[in-house]
Amino acid sequence: MSQFAINVLFVGASFAIYIGIAIWAKAGTTKDFYVAGGGVHPVTNGMAIGADWMSAASFISMAGLIAAGGYANSTFLMGWTGGYVLLAMLLAPYLRKFGKFTVPEFIGDRFYSKNARFVAVACLIVASVTYVIGQMAGAGVAFSRFLEVDSTTGLIIAAVVVFCYAVMGGMKGITYTQVAQYIVLIIAYTIPAVFISLQLTDTAIPAMGLFSTHTESGLPLLSKLDEVITALGFQDYTADVDNKLNMVLFTLTLMIGTAGLPHVIIRFFTVPKVADARWSAGWALVFIALLYLTAPAVASMARLNLVNTIYPDGPTSQPIEYSERPDWVKNWEVTGLIKYEDKNEDGRIQLYNDSESFAPTAQARGWKGNELDVNRDILVLANPEIANLPGWVIGLIAAGGLAAALSTAAGLLLAISSSVSHDLIKGAINPNISEKGELRAARITMSVAIVVATYLGANPPGFAAQVVALAFGIAAASLFPALMMGIFSKRVNNKGAVAGMAAGLISTLVYIFVFLGWFFIPDTNNLANTPDNWFLGISPLSFGAIGAMINFAVAFGVSAATEEPPIEIQELVESVRYPRGAGQATDH
């Protein structure tokens, strides 16, 4: 059977399972979805959160970024898990006690202001749309490889599938479908990693293999990797980072953003009790950690395998000839995500770092520039091929990557459309809108969001995981502080909250747009996105934490200068703090 047929089989079978479960569990209504809660066990809910959470960015893109950046990109690992600590302690139990279904609804009620609710809707839309752009970019990569088309066609196919999927699955968005998606994606991620770990280190657990001995050379794996890549002019994989401020802020941004993302917060409303919301956060983190503890192993092993493929006799010997390149290079060339250019016309593939310090060595070896351009987002998907694993593993990883991208994209689109139809239209513009009208508004919103995200996903302002990181910055600067102050402060009032959210959102967006282009449209940036131009060395990706601090400061400042919130609001704050009397999550 050809690889193409195997891919179609695996992806087709996994989709059949999701659709089957969706139909089987369909019986209920939309309301059923919200209060599915009644019966959702914390472990099941944790698994569903895992699928919702782990997107194309985690599955497809993150290990590629770690492989390229080494230690410096550990920020993604810590940032996207550490946020659950904040979520579990600062938000989830109290929002569950509050018992409404959308994040803007809480903000609107707590800050007794329609304006606060609208600003929250705006923040939610900006953060979620940015996030969807990252998903589209990732799903595009997966489809382009698996259908063997170029990446733009892949992106358009992804958009169509996400659309159908979100309209059909998203509206019924059933917990058990997500449980199935979690299982597919975790198996798909782990199996190749175990094989590769066994090949390289004789250790079956990849997370242990990462710190074990490389069997072939007898050196520790990471030492071997450092040795091989520095011989090609790259920085040490394990090298420390000079700009610690940026590293801390970036990690903090990802953590705060994780806790502020509406599509994850919503999940905590579906458990029966406040105590269960706490356990759910723990189980979610366990299921997420299964992937996140494996990812750094995948990253370093894939990097080593990549170099070994190009330089079979070691980096100081000749690289392979282009005509003898392995099949996986040929396959990925079709997508345009691997590019080869024979700059010195010797018919071989010189892969190295074009840096000034390495220039003399390169010149001495007759090299005229790096000849192989490998898109980082392909690393996880290409990983089994690079390691010569059997065809079914490759089919499995295609299915896993698509499960990750689609489940998250659907969750986000649902969050966007419900905030527009429920908070904006029903909550303000037309409170008497029929259920049908609300549904139509939701679908239109979804379509617009997909079109915008696809257009921008074709020219993403970074790799999938980086685009997603921007979304976290926006959520961190706008929603998280408002939610946290809403629970932990009785003094912050409507004016403070609105001013704080607006200040956090605008400052963060401006800082991002200045470097990455206004509204992410290419070539509209005012300053080149290089560390020299960054304010205090803070990258646009890391600014969310600063935006959050601005938000807190403005909100407290404005509140202190204006009147206290009314007594019934202070009582509302009191009531969310104590679990007693939580009752069932109510319908809106």
Next chain:
Amino acid sequence: MSDKSQNAIDYWKANLRLISGCLVVWAFVSYGCAILFRPMLAGIHIGGTDLGFWFAQQGSILAFIGLVFFYAWRMNQLDKKFGLDEE
């Protein structure tokens, strides 16, 4: 439940104390061991690299799991102790 009862105030204080403690550990393992103190931990070798690298790519994640479960367990105990748990 009277909102201003001493019991409720004590419960909330106990919660804040617990959160602060957990967040200190949270910050220590991630921002501390994995980032800022890495040069100081460079002497402790582990599988071809140092302890700071291990914290950045494994240790902090494991610590986060421990923290969330510890908090859930402890809070559920406090709920009962202060009589504020759900029936």
